[in-house]
Amino acid sequence: MARTAGSEGTKTEAAIREAAVELIARHGFEGVSMRRLAEAVGVQAGTLYRYFPTKQALLASMMREHMRHLIDSWRRARPATDDPAALLSAFARFHVRYHMDRRDEVFINYMELRSLDPENAPEIVALRKEYEGELRAILAQGVAKGVFRTPDVPVTAMALIAMLTGVTTWRQAGGRLGPQAIADIYTRLTLDAVGARASVEA
Amino acid sequence: MARTAGSEGTKTEAAIREAAVELIARHGFEGVSMRRLAEAVGVQAGTLYRYFPTKQALLASMMREHMRHLIDSWRRARPATDDPAALLSAFARFHVRYHMDRRDEVFINYMELRSLDPENAPEIVALRKEYEGELRAILAQGVAKGVFRTPDVPVTAMALIAMLTGVTTWRQAGGRLGPQAIADIYTRLTLDAVGARASVEA
Amino acid sequence: MARTAGSEGTKTEAAIREAAVELIARHGFEGVSMRRLAEAVGVQAGTLYRYFPTKQALLASMMREHMRHLIDSWRRARPATDDPAALLSAFARFHVRYHMDRRDEVFINYMELRSLDPENAPEIVALRKEYEGELRAILAQGVAKGVFRTPDVPVTAMALIAMLTGVTTWRQAGGRLGPQAIADIYTRLTLDAVGARASVEA
Amino acid sequence: MARTAGSEGTKTEAAIREAAVELIARHGFEGVSMRRLAEAVGVQAGTLYRYFPTKQALLASMMREHMRHLIDSWRRARPATDDPAALLSAFARFHVRYHMDRRDEVFINYMELRSLDPENAPEIVALRKEYEGELRAILAQGVAKGVFRTPDVPVTAMALIAMLTGVTTWRQAGGRLGPQAIADIYTRLTLDAVGARASVEA
DNA sequence: CATGAATGAGCATTCATTCAT
DNA sequence: CATGAATGAATGCTCATTCAT
CATH class of the missing domain: 1.10.357.10 (Tetracycline Repressor, domain 2)
Structure with missing residues (x-):
């Protein structure tokens, strides 16, 4: 609550989804590593796990x-x-x-x-x-x-x-x-x- | 084709193809490891490389x-x-x-x-x-x-x-x-x- | 000791110690993450660092x-x-x-x-x-x-x-x-x- | 069978056990990574998995x-x-x-x-x-x-x-x-x- | 006083591949 | 023709920690 709703977090999640759609469509689910996805989003791999547990x-x-x-x-x-x-x-x-x-x-x-x-x-x-x-x-x-x-x-x-x-x-x-x-x-x-x-x- | 017809090698290659078709259809290409394929064929992983370079x-x-x-x-x-x-x-x-x-x-x-x-x-x-x-x-x-x-x-x-x-x-x-x-x-x-x-x- | 007696902070620190004793006894020091400890206390992981530097x-x-x-x-x-x-x-x-x-x-x-x-x-x-x-x-x-x-x-x-x-x-x-x-x-x-x-x- | 029984493999397993005893006693099980253990043995981490599945x-x-x-x-x-x-x-x-x-x-x-x-x-x-x-x-x-x-x-x-x-x-x-x-x-x-x-x- | 977002390093494990035997 | 030992890179995931808000 101390944080503005709809701030960075929401944007990051959207960015993850967007990058994931493109990468997975191109290389397949197994062909896209969390690291590669993170790189496309511009964050570290660990960050993805704040938004999706696996x-x-x-x-x-x-x-x-x-x-x-x-x-x-x-x-x-x-x-x-x-x-x-x-x-x-x-x-x-x-x-x-x-x-x-x-x-x-x-x-x-x-x-x-x-x-x-x-x-x-x-x-x-x-x-x-x-x-x-x-x-x-x-x-x-x-x-x-x-x-x-x-x-x-x-x-x-x-x-x-x-x-x-x-x-x-x-x-x-x-x-x-x-x-x-x-x-x-x-x-x-x-x-x-x-x-x-x-x-x-x- | 350079191989003696009916030799062990021919049989092994056919067995590899057969096992590969089934496993890849079921689990996807990236989902099948060479070890798993070798196991299905009944040989060691290294053997596969005698038949297919990669x-x-x-x-x-x-x-x-x-x-x-x-x-x-x-x-x-x-x-x-x-x-x-x-x-x-x-x-x-x-x-x-x-x-x-x-x-x-x-x-x-x-x-x-x-x-x-x-x-x-x-x-x-x-x-x-x-x-x-x-x-x-x-x-x-x-x-x-x-x-x-x-x-x-x-x-x-x-x-x-x-x-x-x-x-x-x-x-x-x-x-x-x-x-x-x-x-x-x-x-x-x-x-x-x-x-x-x-x-x-x- | 520098802290106002009875304030929220004192209670939180006590809660951290209490939860830490139980969790570490059960899972070992390396087996308890700061996140897990924080969860047991009912705060975010970052908060723990207000009470213990590491x-x-x-x-x-x-x-x-x-x-x-x-x-x-x-x-x-x-x-x-x-x-x-x-x-x-x-x-x-x-x-x-x-x-x-x-x-x-x-x-x-x-x-x-x-x-x-x-x-x-x-x-x-x-x-x-x-x-x-x-x-x-x-x-x-x-x-x-x-x-x-x-x-x-x-x-x-x-x-x-x-x-x-x-x-x-x-x-x-x-x-x-x-x-x-x-x-x-x-x-x-x-x-x-x-x-x-x-x-x-x- | 094409390989001498009791060769490298046996030695490697013994070396793993030996190094593991020392390292785990000193640092605890959770405190020893497979990488560190492998290094002590003188092999790559992956090699350990030939001898112990986990x-x-x-x-x-x-x-x-x-x-x-x-x-x-x-x-x-x-x-x-x-x-x-x-x-x-x-x-x-x-x-x-x-x-x-x-x-x-x-x-x-x-x-x-x-x-x-x-x-x-x-x-x-x-x-x-x-x-x-x-x-x-x-x-x-x-x-x-x-x-x-x-x-x-x-x-x-x-x-x-x-x-x-x-x-x-x-x-x-x-x-x-x-x-x-x-x-x-x-x-x-x-x-x-x-x-x-x-x-x-x- | 506390949150939530993020980092960067590390972990156990798996993999395609190589090669001496 | 085949084995078994090993490699080195990669993978999904977790972690202690930081810090702007």
């Missing part, structure tokens, strides 16, 4: 925060309609754009699930399932209403997520196509894959 | 061999037709089945690209591009012949590869659907995504 | 205070007689009871002499020698007066001190024998060891 | 070996008689001499019990109890035969062990008294403490 806890915290943000963002972006084609179109567009904008966080969430302790993994897996559930629900509704044609909802959901997420593996800023164009393409592929004859608009 | 070379060799085998397998599996729909259908089915059958090798190839030295990475990346080129060619031909409708061939190729490869992330032996059924679903999703009105056969 | 100084202060208290207590407990048997009996009883009552402090003084800096050790060793001198004097007097029979006064003094102090290593509260009974036994062993035919009284 | 295992191994050697030595030294006074005399003399000769090992066993993991401690404590049982048996027999007079056998056993062991805390080579003289004194104190009018022989 390297593992840092990873879990980053992944948890990312998944929560992803889910929240989708809930806010989701249009207030119950037209399945509109919802699917919005989901595809949202997912692709989000994954292009937050490439590093997304990449870490995919690649480093295996670096998570058995203690931390279930929470993150559950959050991921929660997000995938959003797509599954849209597909199920579309099938129920007869506007989507798909042989198997769960497999299709996984297939579409994989397809949309894949944008992170090849897309680089300044490429041939802008983010808008890329999102358009993925959205159309998605709708076509389930036989939804929808018009795709920005 | 841990890095072992990884590169494994990935190279895997990519070559993947490409060869496709070339052998590819039907002798120039009907784009038939080719795309065959490619989708082949890719999904191959990825289900050789889950560990495939997983390593995806996850451990980043563990590759700058010296070794380009070769593997080139092989991967070569494989992706097969799909791109099929798509381009289909578009040219007017049987596929897709807004952008390169992006669609990447999207489809990601979708098909995604099967490795969720499918586990003994699940609800058999490999045949899963391959059917993915094949149909693929054809639909490019608007090919094709019949899917076993 | 961890080493804290240890030295604790040991010094303990030895002074031990010596003072004996001087107050010592009967006003010059009957060697009565004095030896009183010493044995005092020592055993004191060591049972202040097990933690005593334990630390024995175990942690080696953790003391070369700068601090001599003072504590001297205090200990001073205390042992009390026993030596009693023994010497008893031998001079012909009531004790012992082959060597200094060795006997060390032997008896070790024997009496040993009570701390096995005795636990609520055991088979009460403190009174234990003190009786040790006192009698002491007197017998030097051939003093003395009656042992409470 | 620092803790090294300690446990040392203590176990010491206790076994102590018990074995006493069993070999124990005279083939059932005269309690002769046995007690022999035990006192043996214990004092052994403790003077192997001061470091003995000291570690006393001081570092608390550094032992909960997993390792019971074994060592049991060995110690086994040794103490030897003295208890002698005392009980002497009391049964009416040649010892003592108020309580278990307490007396602990008291005598503490007294005899105490020699390690003050005795230094080249002191006023030789080992023989010191052993004589302790033996006589021991016999007197239990009222055994025995002749003490070399």
